Amino acid sequence: MTRLALITTLALCLSPPVLAQDTEAEPEEPGTERSLMEEGARMFLEGILREMEPALRDLEGMAGEIEPALRDFAQEMGPAFADLLGKVDDLSNYHMPEMLPNGDIIIRRKIPLEPETPGDPELDIEPGEEIEI
Incomplete structure (x- = not known):
């Protein structure tokens, strides 16, 4: 799509002098x-524009056909995506x-979080306490 915008911009920049010419063939001034x-x-850009017009x-x-499907996808996936973004704090941390x-x-x-190690209620062991074996 970027190439199309570039080609269109170039064509528009080069075409105003062509459009401004009179239809009568007048001799151009020297220089x-x-x-x-x-x-x-x-001529190259005019040819490209003629070739690209059907495409x-x-x-x-095609955009008119795809639009309803994209709208449905956004409505269905929007809440799930928002939930996912709520779980990720800042993308620059990853x-x-x-x-x-x-x-x-x-x-x-990038910087791992400190693990949370609560005491195990089954063993009745506090975090950091040594276990005798």
């Missing part, structure tokens, strides 16, 4: 002729996701 490079670039029409039609050989995807914290 005002376009260079071969300018003329070639203009742009198809893209517009490394990029990595995939393990078994297919699991993990996201590691």
